[in-house]
Amino acid sequence: MFRLITTRAAFTTQAASLCTRPVLAGINSLAVTRLLSSAPGPKPANPEFSSGPCKKHPGFSLTNLPTSSLGRSHRSKLGKERLAFAISETKRLLKIPDDYLVGIVPASDTGAYEMAMWNMLGAKDIDICHWESFGKGWFADAVSHLKLRDVVDVREHTAGYGDIPDLSQTCKDRDICFTFNGTTSGVRVPHGCDFIADDRTGLTLCDATSAVFAMEMPWEKLDVTTYSWQKVLGGEGAHGMLILSPRAVERLESFVPENRPLPKIFRMTKKGKVDGSIFKGATINTPSMMAVEDYIDALQWCDSVGGVDGLIKISNNNLAVIEKFVAENDWIDFLAKDPAVRSNTSVCCTxxxxxxxxxxxxxxxxxxxxxxxxxxxxxxxxxxxxxxGATVETADVEALMPWLKWAYEEVKK
Known part of the structure; x- marks a missing residue:
């Protein structure tokens, strides 16, 4: 990047000139001199570590996406085929039980989860568990907008960032709402979701947007599961996935909330029966076929690296790099102190x-x-x-670690 500088004067002159470059604006020449002399090693090949939208998968290129569905109606034979293919590949790769329904719905994970809440909650008392911002939002919507405390008992189980509430306090005869992985806190539910009873009479509503494709999903414990394409697979935003167990379908067909008008994009039943077309590719509103093709491309990449098991392995390897670094440096720690509930996707550190x-x-x-x-x-x-998440390559996480230490030392000076 820089020519070899053989004299101290020449180095100082070049360092001072760098201060005018946008990348170093606001840093004085002495700081630049230290910066250049203490760079710890190669930079990550890709610096994208955003928690959403997340990095595209390795090898991604727009030129790889089929274009035959673009400019076509999503109601056309081709449009329906591509949407149905996205659904069937999702079921296959995630090993979702055959009798579960999978649909593409509007408004990302948020839309999918709100759709489930507005259609299904109010039939039973509810336990809402939250330990970060999005779960807290579901609780607020339940009590402030749906006003569920007017019709059923709503209990709140909460913990601060970095912790998780005592999930054993939930009840099998109540509906349970929870977030599988707290994207903003780096705290996930314990492996296996053992707090959920197999003989439950209530439903479980699980926001799994930064968990699916990176963590093992105990489908037998989950009645409603939602996620978005933009997280672990690095897909595009605006579309949500809604996965329903037979028990969730039964709730849809047996329970009609009183005095709760549903917007068109939330309606999942027709004449008292679940609208099966939604789960075969007939979306409620117009989807982006470009985003659909991008999602299919991401699913194919998932298949190429060993399916979900391969993605889980990559995410675990990435987390292991940070765990080793944290163990070796006393100035950094995990927000989630307990490894049993520590996320392998949204890794939060103090x-x-x-x-x-x-x-x-x-x-x-x-x-x-x-x-x-x-x-x-x-x-x-x-x-x-x-x-x-698995679209981030482990080599890039490894390359990042020395730079974290470098940045810490620069800021502490």
């Missing part, structure tokens, strides 16, 4: 820095094009968040 110093830390890495979009979520404690 630093021995003030909030302003963490902002400077993040900005410095971005200026160096080493790590983009790793600042902690706005409602979380001051922290960083490194996406470790």
């Amino acid at each position: 630093l021995d820095l003030t909030a302003d110093q963490i902002k400077a830390f993040v900005a410095l890495l971005e200026k160096e094009n080493v790590a983009l979009d790793i600042g902690g979520y706005r409602d979380a404690p001051p922290s960083i968040r490194i996406w470790c």
Whole structure:
């Protein structure tokens, strides 16, 4: 990147000139001199560590996407075939039981989860579990907008960022709403979801948007599961996936919420029966066929690296790199102290820095094009968040670690 500089004067002159470049704007010449002399090694080949939308999969190219469905109606024979193929490949790769329904719905994971809440909640008392911002949002919607406390008992089970509530306090005879992986806190439910009873009479509604394709999903425990394409597969935004067990279908067909008008994009039944066409590719509203082709491309990539098991392995390897680094450095720690509930996708870490110093830390890495979009979520404690989903290559996580130490030392000076 730089020519070999043989004299101290020449080095100082070049360092000072670098201060006028946009990437180093605001950093004085002495800082630049230190920056250049202490660069710790190669940078990640791809600096994208955003927790959503997430990095595209290795080898991605727009030129690889089929274009025959573009400009065609999603109601056409071809459009329906591509949507149905996306659904069938999802079921195959995720090993979803044959009697479960899978549909493509509007408005990303948020739309899918809200659709389930508005259609199904209110038939039974409810336990809502949350330990980060999105789960907290589901609780607020349940009590403030759906006003479910007017018709059933709603219990809140909550914990702060980095912790998880005592999930054993939930009841099998109540509906249970929870987030499988807290994207903004780096805390996931324990492996296997053992807190959910096999003989439950209530439904489980699971927001799994940063867990699916990176963690084992115990489908027999999950009645409603939602996610979006933009997380672990690195797909495009705006579309959600809705997965329903036979028990969830039974609820749709037996329960009609009173005094709760449903927007068109939330309606899943016709004449008292579930609208099966939604789960065969006839979407409620117009999807982006470009985004659909991108999702299919991501599913094919998943297949090429060993399916879901291969993706889980990559995410676990990425997390292991950070765990080793944290064990070797006392100035960084996980927001989730308990390894049993630590996410392998949205990895959140606290630093021995003030909030302003963490902002400077993040900005410095971005200026160096080493790590983009790793600042902690706005409602979380001051922290960083490194996406470790399977589209991020382990070599890039390994290359990032020395730069974290470098940035920390620069900010602490």
